[in-house]
Amino acid sequence: MTExxxxxxxxxxxxxxxxxxxxxxxxHGSVSANDLVEAFGVSVMTVHRxxxxxxxxxxxxxxxxxxxxxxxxxxxxxxxxxLTTAQAEKMAIARHARTMIEPGMSVMLDDSTxxxxxxxxxxxxxxxxxxxxxxxxxxxxxxYRDVTLLxxxxxxxxxxDSFGGMPCAEAVEALNTDLLFCSVSAVSATHAFHQEQExxxxxxxxxxxxxxxxxxxxxxxxxxxxxxxxxxLTDFDVVVVDEKTPAELIQAARDHGATVEVAKL
Amino acid sequence: MTExxxxxxxxxxxxxxxxxxxxxxxxHGSVSANDLVEAFGVSVMTVHRxxxxxxxxxxxxxxxxxxxxxxxxxxxxxxxxxLTTAQAEKMAIARHARTMIEPGMSVMLDDSTxxxxxxxxxxxxxxxxxxxxxxxxxxxxxxYRDVTLLxxxxxxxxxxDSFGGMPCAEAVEALNTDLLFCSVSAVSATHAFHQEQExxxxxxxxxxxxxxxxxxxxxxxxxxxxxxxxxxLTDFDVVVVDEKTPAELIQAARDHGATVEVAKL
DNA sequence: GTAACATAACATCAGATCGCGATAAGAAAT
DNA sequence: ATTTCTTATCGCGATCTGATGTTATGTTAC
Numbered sequence: 001m002t003e004x005x006x007x008x009x010x011x012x013x014x015x016x017x018x019x020x021x022x023x024x025x026x027x028h029g030s031v032s033a034n035d036l037v038e039a040f041g042v043s044v045m046t047v048h049r050x051x052x053x054x055x056x057x058x059x060x061x062x063x064x065x066x067x068x069x070x071x072x073x074x075x076x077x078x079x080x081x082x083l084t085t086a087q088a089e090k091m092a093i094a095r096h097a098r099t100m101i102e103p104g105m106s107v108m109l110d111d112s113t114x115x116x117x118x119x120x121x122x123x124x125x126x127x128x129x130x131x132x133x134x135x136x137x138x139x140x141x142x143x144y145r146d147v148t149l150l151x152x153x154x155x156x157x158x159x160x161d162s163f164g165g166m167p168c169a170e171a172v173e174a175l176n177t178d179l180l181f182c183s184v185s186a187v188s189a190t191h192a193f194h195q196e197q198e199x200x201x202x203x204x205x206x207x208x209x210x211x212x213x214x215x216x217x218x219x220x221x222x223x224x225x226x227x228x229x230x231x232x233l234t235d236f237d238v239v240v241v242d243e244k245t246p247a248e249l250i251q252a253a254r255d256h257g258a259t260v261e262v263a264k265l
Numbered sequence: 266m267t268e269x270x271x272x273x274x275x276x277x278x279x280x281x282x283x284x285x286x287x288x289x290x291x292x293h294g295s296v297s298a299n300d301l302v303e304a305f306g307v308s309v310m311t312v313h314r315x316x317x318x319x320x321x322x323x324x325x326x327x328x329x330x331x332x333x334x335x336x337x338x339x340x341x342x343x344x345x346x347x348l349t350t351a352q353a354e355k356m357a358i359a360r361h362a363r364t365m366i367e368p369g370m371s372v373m374l375d376d377s378t379x380x381x382x383x384x385x386x387x388x389x390x391x392x393x394x395x396x397x398x399x400x401x402x403x404x405x406x407x408x409y410r411d412v413t414l415l416x417x418x419x420x421x422x423x424x425x426d427s428f429g430g431m432p433c434a435e436a437v438e439a440l441n442t443d444l445l446f447c448s449v450s451a452v453s454a455t456h457a458f459h460q461e462q463e464x465x466x467x468x469x470x471x472x473x474x475x476x477x478x479x480x481x482x483x484x485x486x487x488x489x490x491x492x493x494x495x496x497x498l499t500d501f502d503v504v505v506v507d508e509k510t511p512a513e514l515i516q517a518a519r520d521h522g523a524t525v526e527v528a529k530l
Numbered sequence: 531g532t533a534a535c536a537t538a539a540c541a542t543c544a545g546a547t548c549g550c551g552a553t554a555a556g557a558a559a560t
Numbered sequence: 561a562t563t564t565c566t567t568a569t570c571g572c573g574a575t576c577t578g579a580t581g582t583t584a585t586g587t588t589a590c
Contacts, residue, residue: 014579033535043581048536056410064535064588133418135407142400142421145321151428153398153418153436156407163416171418171436279549298565308551313566329558329565537586548575556567 017042018050022059025069032066058159088265089218089242094118096240096263097181097214101125105178108206109137111162111199112183114216116140122147131175133163133202150175154202164202172205180210186226187217189252190233193226200228207231214238219245233258282307283315287324290334297331323424353530354483354507359383361505361528362446362479366390370443373471374402376427376464377448379481381405387412396440398428398467415440419467429467437470445475451491452482454517455498458491465493472496479503484510498523 017040024039025031036047051067054060060067094117101107103125109115111134119137122128126146132138133152141149154168182203186193192215194200207213215236222245233239234257241250242263250260282305289304290296301312316332319325325332359382366372368390374380376399384402387393391411397403398417406414419433447468451458457480459465472478480501487510498504499522506515507528515525 012578044536045582046580049580062536135403138400138421139404142423142426149421150432151416151418151421153416153428153433156403156414156416158407161407163418167415167436167439168418170439171432174432174435277548309565310552310567311550314550317567327566531590533588533590535586535588537584539582539584541582542580544577544579546575546577548573550572550574552570552572554567554569557565559564560562 014050018054021047021050022054022069025054025060025067030066030068035066056158089220089244089263090114090117090216092242092263092265093216093218093240094121096261097216098122098125100212100214100238101128101179103127105129106131108132108172108175108177108180108182108210109134110180110182110203110206111137111160111164112216114183114218115181118181118216129177131172131177133168133172135161135163157198160199164198166201168202169205172202172209175209177210178212180206180213181216182206182213183216183221184226184230185221187215187221187233187239187253188225189249190256192230192233192236194228194230195226197228200230203230207235212237214240217241217245222246222249279315283319286312286315287319287334290319290325290332295331295333300331321423323422354485354509354528355379355382355481357507357528357530358481358483358505359386361526362481363387363390365477365479365503366393366444368392370394371396373397373437373440373442373445373447373475374399375445375447375468375471376402376425376429377481379448379483380446383446383481394442396437396442398433398437400426400428422463425464429463431466433467434470437467437474440474442475443477445471445478446481447471447478448481448486449491449495450486451489452480452486452498452504452518453490454514455521457495457498457501459493459495460491462493465495468495472500477502479505482506482510487511487514 021036021040024036033044033047033051037044051060051062055062058070060069090113093114097118098121104127106129109118109130109132115132115134116137119140122130123144127148129148129150130141131150131152133154138149138151141147152163152168152171154163154171155165157164184192184194194203213236215233217239219242233253237259239253239258239260240263241260243265245262250262253260286301286305289301298309298312298316302309316325316327320327323335325334355378358379362383363386369392371394374383374395374397380397380399381402384405387395388409392413393411394413394415395406396415396417398419403414403416406412417428417433417436419428419436420430422429449457449459459468478501480498482504484507498518502524504518504523504525505528506525508530510527515527518525
């Protein structure tokens with residue numbers, strides 16, 4: 001159903017359906033619950049439950065008789081959507097990133113699925129200090145022994161499942177970590193971009209608060225663009241991309257002075 | 266087994282056993298894994314798993330051949346232990362506390378099981394802003410609609426399952442909420458106490474950051490004492506106790522100028 | 531007031547997870 | 561080296577949770 005199809009595997013059934021419903025709504029602009037019942041072959045109740053969840057995450061808006069889509073920017077930066085894309089590539093990128101981490105270091109992670117993939121690989125690099133504002137990452141890290149977890153608080157965003165806003169930016173300012181791993185929603189040959197002002201705020205603070213900055217980019221991110229310019233690629237010490245990234249794009253970034261490394265699957 | 270027995274119901278079997286093992290270790294000072302196998306009738310593997318978990322939470326220390334207890338203060342302030350006590354009373358106190366909250370307010374909660382009980386009652390007071398450093402509370406609140414969640418970050422403590430330390434205190438300083446609900450490990454007729462310096466730090470910051478301060482105290486807390494003095498009871502606008510609290514203790518607190526309210530079961 | 535829609539309240543079923551032990555492999559003490 | 565203790569891995573069964581539908585009970589529009 002629409003352009004989401006390519007990669008909706010390994011996602012729970014309702015989550016996948018919700019993503020598809022979201023796409024459907026975005027495509028059609030405004031649909032009724034019954035439309036969705038027909039389109040997805042589930043009961044009205046389930047449709048409503050899905051829509052409630054999507055609304056809670058700010059993806060759609062409900063009104064009596066149907067739903068409308070929110071601005072696409074919100075949709076695209078939604079976690080559920082992001083989770084569907086480029087799983088294998090993200091893992092490869094995470095493995096590459098892992099090699100940059102030494103025991104004893106302090107690492108900052110942003111609220112990106114790329115960073116989340118990295119979390120799974122951190123358990124045996126000990127001791128380690130990890131700072132993040134991403135709730136799923138925090139949840140995982142609480143179970144690790146010998147990992148000092150520094151949660152970056154802030155205002156919870158259901159859309160990103162992370163903490164943000166001024167309080168978060170302030171918390172970040174107070175830190176100074178060895179490493180930062182972060183991701184963005186779009187990357188050009190020269191710059192990293194993100195749609196949302198608030199998120200940009202936090203990410204920029206993170207850039208200021210880390211000594212070595214690493215940008216994690218799967219190929220889906222390239223060739224796209226987004227509203228707010230986050231930083232030039234040269235602000236990052238390393239940009240890690242996956243193998244599926246077209247060589248000419250890598251070259252273009254390198255021509256502009258960026259350090260690009262390719263993660264092997 | 267020891268003084269824990271009174272109230273270990275409604276806790277998962279392993280959690281209960283872990284609490285009992287903890288108590289056993291605290292009582293005997295130092296025991297071997299095999300001792301525990303005999304005492305609890307489970308396999309050596311399970312004992313080790315339990316001990317690993319207790320060690321992760323900082324309750325015991327493992328060494329080859331057995332385990333030793335950590336200072337009792339840590340044990341007593343352990344979440345798992347706290348959860349076992351005075352469930353019904355905590356719920357009554359929470360219901361009472363709930364009546365003080367109006368839609369639109371901002372509420373701060375500390376990392377106490379009393380506060381956690383209150384969280385369950387907040388879903389339909391909307392809109393609402395809730396700030397807390399307690400991970401279980403955060404987890405619950407992320408699912409609430411129309412509740413603005415402000416997570417107070419900091420260094421994660423497995424013992425308390427919350428965030429603390431300087432970063433947390435700083436995050437608290439930046440706020441100013443209408444209400445604060447907090448609890449402590451011990452209360453005398455004049456003061457509130459807590460064992461751990463770091464926790465005291467955060468709680469005191471919270472006291473400074475709220476307009477109206479409410480202390481939630483189940484009767485188990487009274488008549489005990491602990492190392493660090495947190496604040497005089499008169500610093501709280503209200504102290505809520507449960508019905509099982511001896512009348513003379515309530516009177517004593519009132520004689521010292523505290524405002525004490527009794528929560529009805 | 532009635533029809534369409536939305537929510538609430540169970541009931542059910544499947545899949546996932548948990549808890550636990552057994553066995554085996556690994557480390558540390560002696 | 562041998563013994564003792566610890567950890568890792570697998571498997572089984574109990575348990576829980578999550579996802580869904582159904583029916584019943586609101587709500588809102590007209």
